[in-house]
Amino acid sequence: MTDIARVNDIDVLSVFCGADGRHGNTLGVVREGRDHPDRADRQAIAAGLGYSETVFVDDPERGVVDIYTPGLRLPFAGHPLVGTAWLLDLESVNPPAGEVWVRQDGEFTWITARPEWAPPRQLRQYGSVAEVDALPAPPPGEGWLYAWAWQDEAAGRVRARGFPRRDDGIVEDEATGAAALLLTEQLGRALNITQGRGSQILTAPAPRGEIEIGGRVRLLQER
Numbered sequence: 001m002t003d004i005a006r007v008n009d010i011d012v013l014s015v016f017c018g019a020d021g022r023h024g025n026t027l028g029v030v031r032e033g034r035d036h037p038d039r040a041d042r043q044a045i046a047a048g049l050g051y052s053e054t055v056f057v058d059d060p061e062r063g064v065v066d067i068y069t070p071g072l073r074l075p076f077a078g079h080p081l082v083g084t085a086w087l088l089d090l091e092s093v094n095p096p097a098g099e100v101w102v103r104q105d106g107e108f109t110w111i112t113a114r115p116e117w118a119p120p121r122q123l124r125q126y127g128s129v130a131e132v133d134a135l136p137a138p139p140p141g142e143g144w145l146y147a148w149a150w151q152d153e154a155a156g157r158v159r160a161r162g163f164p165r166r167d168d169g170i171v172e173d174e175a176t177g178a179a180a181l182l183l184t185e186q187l188g189r190a191l192n193i194t195q196g197r198g199s200q201i202l203t204a205p206a207p208r209g210e211i212e213i214g215g216r217v218r219l220l221q222e223r
Contacts, residue, residue: 007045009035011222015083016175016199016215023198024218025175027083028054033066039073046070052170053080063093071168076100076117078177078201078213082109086217110214111177112206115185118178121146123186129159137172138163146179151194158183160195175199181211 009032014024028049033056036042046054046068053074056066065084067074076097085093085102086109093100097117103110126132126149135147148160160183162173174196184191184203193201202214 007036010049011087012051012220013083013087014218014220015079015086016177016195016201017218018194018198018200018216021216021218023174023196024216025053025079025173025196025199026051026220027080029080029084029087030054030056031060031088033058042066042068043071043073047168050169052164052173053077055080055084057084057088059094060088063088063090065093065095067095069164069168070170071166074119076113076119076178078111078113078118078181079175079215081111081113082177082213082215083217085109085111087219105214107216108202108214109217110202110212112210112212113181114210115181118181120144121176121179121182123148123179123183125149132159132161135161135163137161138165141165144179146176146183148183148193156189156191158191158193160193162195172196175201175215177201177213177215181213184211 011029013027017024028051047070058064067077067080081093101112121144123146132149145163151157151159162176164170180201190204204212206212
């Protein structure tokens with residue numbers, strides 16, 4: 001088992017913060033990923049940290065990254081890429097799924113990605129924000145659930161909650177870029193999503209079938 005106390009190059013971020021800087025999904029970024037080349041070692045570090053995702057940076061100049069939940073490796077995930085791009089001031093990031101372009105727009109960091117890169121999610125619409133808010137954590141059933149309802153359909157405002165429903169200690173995901181990407185593709189329009197306790201995710205359709213995902217990032221703990 002990896003001794004987490006000996007991994008001294010981890011930055012901890014909050015990604016997709018609300019307008020007041022609160023909330024957001026916690027992310028661990030191991031800048032010196034090459035110091036931990038073994039996948040089993042990386043998985044153990046991610047499990048020990050317990051964040052919904054942890055990123056290992058294998059090449060900071062080219063933005064080559066490797067993403068892990070506490071229980072599995074991911075080819076793509078939204079909040080880890082937004083957070084890493086912000087932290088390292090990158091123009092692109094390169095997870096296993098493919099090259100992801102980055103742009104900065106004021107307080108927001110945006111990535112552009114393809115919907116087919118996102119892991120499968122059940123996107124279930126509810127009749128009201130109150131119904132989404134009332135869901136137990138997690139709701140009964142199996143498979144990754146993204147529960148959502150219109151807060152203001154004309155304005156593209158959505159209320160959402162994300163439930164991995166897998167045995168890795170993450171009961172509810174505070175902010176989920178991959179699910180927001182899939183919902184944007186399904187609805188075919190720009191969205192302003194409030195997820196979890198008060199995180200904010202912005203999305204917009206882009207050319208060639210791609211989707212932009214944007215949000216605020218805050219540094220919680222520097223290595």
